[in-house]
Amino acid sequence: MAFFLILLSNDLAWAAPDAIAGQEKAKVCATCHGEKGVSSITGTPHLAAQPPLSIFYQLLQFRDQRRKGGGMEAIAATLSEQDMRDIAAHYASQPAPAAHTGGDAEKIARGQQIAQQQYCASCHGAQLQGQKHVPRLSGQSSDYFVTQLRNLRSGARADMDGTMASAARSLTDEEIEAMAVYARSLP
């Protein structure tokens, strides 16, 4: 009977996202993304302080194989939508990754200039802190940042509605790298 009730509740309503449950469920993620969402593996994104909807939507994209990479399709396929929401809530509640200090000031300024030309802040927020389903870029791994923008530019990564492909298609490698350096310098 208890089993039946659990099934019923999963099927008919979402429980509110639960960061505590999410911490437990995120153990599978922590190997690469870090227990607190700060990854020590080059090219793997930090998830700490990401907007929860951003993590949830990316997991959905991986599950449906509309986004690929890092073995995430297989991992996402094992998660229920409730799991995804809980994991997202866990990482969203973690302290933001520390800003990268001591970078090349000229490159940072260049990156900021390109980011302004591309109106990144219109969706990613004034400090590129992310909002709604749009990811946080501040403090993000620059390797990850560069790879994703290049993939969006080439079409290797399909974005949700074409907005990012449109933003990325005119960028040079140098501009992408400058923006990555700028983004990681933000708190």
Add this chain to the structure above:
Amino acid sequence: MKLQRFTRQLQNITLTMGLTVSGFAMAQAPAAPPASAIPPTWAQGRTPDQVALNLVPHPPGMTALPVSDIPTDKLKVPAGFKVELWASGMPNARSMVQSPSGTLFVGTRFPGNVYAVVEKDGKREVKTIAKGLHRPNGIVFKDGALYVAELSRIIRYDNIEANLDNPPAPVVVFDALPKDEAHGWKFMKLSPDGNYLYFQIGTPANITVQPVTHAVIVRLNLKTNILETVAQGVRNSVGMDFHPVTKELWFTNNGRDWVNDDLPNDTLHRITAKRMNFGYPFCHQGDLLDLEFGKGRSCDEFDKPVFKIGPHVAALGMRFYTGKQFPAEYTHNIFIAEHGSWNRTKKSGFDVVRVTLDAKGNVTKKEVFVSGWIQGDDFWGRPADVHIMKDGSMLVSDDVAGAIFRISHSK
């Protein structure tokens, strides 16, 4: 005078191009990437004071709300009408079409799914019949086959109703459409004679002088596979229907962003002649010259919409009411799903409106028919399309709740 001649020449070029498949394939050549200082497509046309605004779009509907989380009781309809939840569990449910035997097919924009809703042993069942398609928003049913318009091609699933649990690989009908993501998803409608697929090719940015292949309504001849331009200067139409008596094509059009909160309007249009041009990007809503591209032009050069629906309401699916269940005064009224604004200071739309016409087809009235998706400044769902059932009731799809509602009337 010179300008008018130029417009005429442009029209001729488009018509010629539209007449052959090979001509159309020219649009496939990749566009040269713009210089970095050119803003991304969605941002073009913003005034300096709009640039600092926080403009994150609404999150697209990616999942379906569980039944108990769908607040159907919040939806309000006029006295005598009833609204109920008809089907759910369909992430991003948008365009609807029904087969003669009653299967309802539902297209999507974001998840790449197509659904079929069937009634079996008195129970309604949702089946996902296609996955991984690229923006399969347009759907048409003809001779047992389901036609699906993806972003840049039309495909067909033959004998689909006998194979809902194991659909055949689709046949590619036409694949030489532009690949632009911006306004690239299609609304598709079968002509009354069954010979043509009508759909739009939207403009590839918010506001730009588009290639002649874009900002058009086109039709594909199913016998010859020839694509023709039906109308030009249409920014992006995501809803169309044929008038039940005159058989003329009517359609909704989404106006440009960034003029101001109250301009321009989304518009309702009627095709009464060949080669009509509704003015985009030079003139909006029939009487508003574009701040930038309207210089030196006149709205008199262009055909007018029949009605201004409302600013930034995102008028999408529309149908003429052809049923008998609603009171007689609803006969041949138009229902329009207003998906709702994304960047207006105060949200507009998020409802289904009823538009009434006089005998000549002039609009006499617009009123809200279904409302309640918006509560305070927040919304829990967004209406995307409407569909008239054989019993005269009306379905409304909601691409955020991932659900379909039914509106019925009892005397």
